[in-house]
Amino acid sequence: MALKNLLALVVLLGLVGVSVSVLDLDFYRHKCPDAEAIVRKITIQYVSHRPSLAAALLRMHFHDCFVRGCDASLLLKSANKDAERDAGPNLSVRGYEVVDAAKAALEKKCPGVVSCADVVALVARDAVIVIRGPWWPVPLGRRDGLISRASEANLPSPFLPIDALKKTFADKGLNTKDLVVLSGAHTIGISSCALVNVRIYNFTGNGDFDPSMNPSYVRALKKRCKPTDVGKSVDMDPGSVKKFDTHYFKAVAQKKGLFVSDSALLNDFETKSYIESQVGNAESSFNKDFSDSMVKLGMIEVLTGTNGEIRKKCAFVN
Known part of the structure; x- marks a missing residue:
């Protein structure tokens, strides 16, 4: 009943580009009843x-949905290296082997039935459950896209200020609360020194660091990331990267957000208020809020009915 109420609310709010009514929790009940169990x-x-694949698969789902909607276009390969997966922001996406393995198992059991787009949505949810993160319902019935272009991979940049972030999310039918809640996924994320070195070594071109950062955090980052380091990894939630919890919000509140986009959450009344509400709160609403926002994310511009196709292999159109 809660999911039905959420879907009705989404319709009333006019979520951009979403075909809510044709996604169904029981979509494969007759044609492939074991689909979710196989993927899980x-x-x-x-x-x-x-x-660490939990964060990677969650990120894959996010990156897929933000470009052409949740249609598994991120998974397509191109001989010319000009598909979404070849775009700069997606070169570090990993976890394709999990989706491919799940899809192969589904094809053996129910050939030509379950879309790659649905597999991506399911593995993201199930991966988070494995590390004891929150569960959320995944309505099914997405179909796979036929187009994938690197030039269209305009994903939210880690260097964006708050107003630009809000617009990027709003363009996909996600509101300001969704922005701050989904940013909480950084509680299990890692990045690379390449994306933070300018911020800690040469923010304005004068050998300085971003003044919005906690100086003690900058010192810790400099021990991890030397000026020439590009491949070394760095935790996005210092001190709690292996646990799906609210610690990320505590870190941001202490000005220990790794990216400009993390720190920017303190520059808006609504996002800052949410962060403060989660810090030190024994009855945090984060897990429920995250579940609700993930349902909305998974419905962005989905293909249904006769649109798109059901790929046999996720990396190639039929």
């Missing part, structure tokens, strides 16, 4: 051995 089994096998 494969996801558990991979993520239990490599827990």
Whole structure:
């Protein structure tokens, strides 16, 4: 009932580009009743051995949905290296092998039935569950896109200020609360020194660091990231990267956000208020809020009915 109420609310609010009414929690009940169980089994096998895949698969879902909607266009390969996955922001996306393994298992059981887009949505949810993060319902029935262009991969940049971030999310039908809640996924994320070095070594071109950052955090980052480091990884939630919790919001409140886009959340009344509400709150609403926002994310500009196709292999159109 809660999901139905959420879907009705989404319709009333006019969520951009979403075909809500044709996604269904029981979409595969007759044609592939074991679909979710198959995907969950494969996801558990991979993520239990490599827990860092949880953040990677969650990020994959986000990156896919923000470009042409949740249509698995991110998974398509191009001989000319000009597909979405070849765009700069997507070169560090990983976890394709999990989706491919789940899809292969589904094709053996129910050939030509379950879309890659639905698999991406399911593995993201199930991967988070493996690391004891929140569960959310995943309505199904998405179809796979036929087009994938690197030039269209205009994803939210980690260097964006708050107004630009809000607009980027609003363009996809996500509101300011969704922005701050989904940013909370950084609680399990990692990035690279390449994306933070300018911020800590030469922010204005005068050998300085971003003044919006906690000086003690800058010193810690400099120990991890030397000026010439580009490949070394760095935690996005210092001190709690292996646990899906509200610690990220505490870090941001202490001016320890890794990216400009993290720190920018303190520059808006609504996002700052949400952060403050989660810090030190024994009855945090974050898990429920995250679940609600993930349902909305998974419905962005979905293809349904006779649009798109059901790919046999996720990396190639049929």
